[in-house]
Amino acid sequence: MEKEELKKIIYELVEKSMGKKKLKQSDILKKVSADHGVDKSEVKAALRELMDAGELIFTYFGGSFVEIPPKE
Amino acid sequence: MSMKHQTPLLDELEKGTFPSFVKEIKRAAEHSDYAQDLLGLLELSYKEKVTHWKHGGIVGVRGYGAGVIGRYSDVPDQFPGVAHFHTVRVNQPSGFFYTTKALREICDIWDKYGSGLTNMHGSTGDIILLGTKTENLEPAFAELSSRGWDLGGSGSAVRTPSCCVGAARCEWANIDTMSITHEITQHYQDEMHRPAFPYKFKFKVAGCAVDCIASIARADMSIIGTWRGDIQIDQGEVKNYAQGGMDIQKEIVEMCPTECISWDGSELKINNEDCNRCMHCIAKMTKALRPGPEKGATILLGSKAPIVTGALMSWVIVPFMKMEPPYDELFDLVDRIWEWWDEHGKNRERVGELIERLSFTRFLKDVGLDPQPAMVKEPRRDPFFFWSEEDVEK
Structure with missing residues (x-):
């Protein structure tokens, strides 16, 4: 799978879960890997690009989670 | 800079011969608004016997999910200098070896972007830079990075080894x-x-x-x-310890947790099969005993x-x-x-x-x-x- 497509899948997964369940990085790796038959390392690399671009961020509330940054 | 807040309760902790955190914060307060309001906030906590800090949230540097610990005050209007008071963890070198120049550089960066207060070191081992605003995190990180430093771990991550x-x-x-x-x-x-x-x-x-x-x-x-293997014994050095006043029976033999050592006044014997490698005997008689090869x-x-x-x-x-x-x-x-x-x-x-x-x-x-x-x-x-x-x- 193309990395851009993978990034889109990850972003949508995080977006859909907002307000319902906080996702940990490992939740995302497991879910995307299982649903799309992609190796976890590829999902991790795509997630890292989203983080580096600031499209997703880590938050901390009694554990570390992946979320969409709040709009300024 | 004169003190913004009266701190009678904190002042009590300046008394005595021991180093005082209040003294250090007051020193920082001579040139730092953060430290001024930190004293005020802390005095309020002592007075009301409740903390005024909130922990966690969305704070960090781009691409990283660790290394910055968010701290916010719940009375920001009263103490604007510590409305944000985030902690930055910097990965310490193995064994905590630094040049004085490296430490000065870190401190200069922290005087520029933060409160000027540090912990050397945090309980995990990192260099802890205490207290800065959200908008100062990226520039402080950029300057630390440019001098070869990196952030340490925090949250649900590997913590700085x-x-x-x-x-x-x-x-x-x-x-x-x-x-x-x-x-x-x-x-x-x-x-x-x-x-x-x-x-x-x-x-x-x-x-x-x-x-x-x-x-x-x-x-x-x-x-x-x-x-692995037998503890190496230099019987000559064992005798030197005995002649030097060490009570080998009491200090070594009877302190061995697995009772695997014996001493007849001239020769020390170790039953290595029973040794649990606690290091007690080796630490006490470093010249006479060495670990196995x-x-x-x-x-x-x-x-x-x-x-x-x-x-x-x-x-x-x-x-x-x-x-x-x-x-x-x-x-x-x-x-x-x-x-x-x-x-x-x-x-x-x-x-x-x-x-x-x-x-x-x-x-x-x-x-x-x-x-x-x-x-x-x-x-x-x-x-x-x-x-x-x-x-x-x-």
Whole structure:
């Protein structure tokens, strides 16, 4: 799978879960890997690009989670 | 700069001959608004007997999920200087070796972007830079990075590995703690900066069983230097200790936890089969006793402080592992443990707590480790009974 497509899948997964369940990085790796038959390392690399671009961020509330940054 | 706030309660803690944190904060307050309002906020907390800090939230530098710990005050209007008071963790070098120039650089950066207050070092081992605003995080990080520093771990990530000074300054080190810690830090950069675990994971590397960094009580994975083979005895030096006034019977023989040493006044004997390598005799008679020739480490797992559930001590999982670069055996073991923890761990469950919940036998089985006598932690904590369902039915 193309990395851009993978990034889109990850972003949508995080977006859909907002307000319902906080996702940990490992939740995302497991879910995307299982649903799309992609190796976890590829999902991790795509997630890292989203983080580096600031499209997703880590938050901390009694554990570390992946979320969409709040709009300024 | 004159003091903005009256602090009669804090002033009491300046009295006496010991160093005072109040004195230090007041010194910082001479040129820092952060420190001025920190004094005011703290005085209010002392007065009302409640904390005015909030913890966590969305704070960090781009691409990293660790290294910055968000702190916000719940009375920002009253003390605007500490409305944000985030902590920055900087990855310390192995064994805490710095030049004075390097420390001055860090302090200059922190005077520029933060409160000017630091902890040397935090309990995990990082250099802790206390108190800055959200908007100062990126520039402070950029300046630290430009001088070769990086952030340490925080949150549900690998925490900055730390070690004793090892062979760099200690004659007892059985392993190169500095190299191991450095290599673990390099190998797990991603896991340190991008929190991916159920909860935190700490590595601490001790050169010997004296365990000066208390790894057995504080690290999820304790790597403790040890040896194989017989303790090497120089009988001439043993006699020198005796002639120098050491009561070998009382101080060495009777202090041996496994009672494996005997002394007849002229010769020291050790039953090495019964020795548990605690280092007591070697540490007391360094000139006379040396560890056996084959050096390595005992790997232990699972200690933690009592935050979510009670405190745990580490548990032996590998009695002896050769510790030579590139440490592939260690990394392979760590990866298997993390996979198991990731698969079964609940949110905020340390790996030691998971072992307590699912059992040590299950852990050994799933991670692929064979039970050994050295793994017996205490009575009724025996790793050997692998009853299968078929065994129970019989």
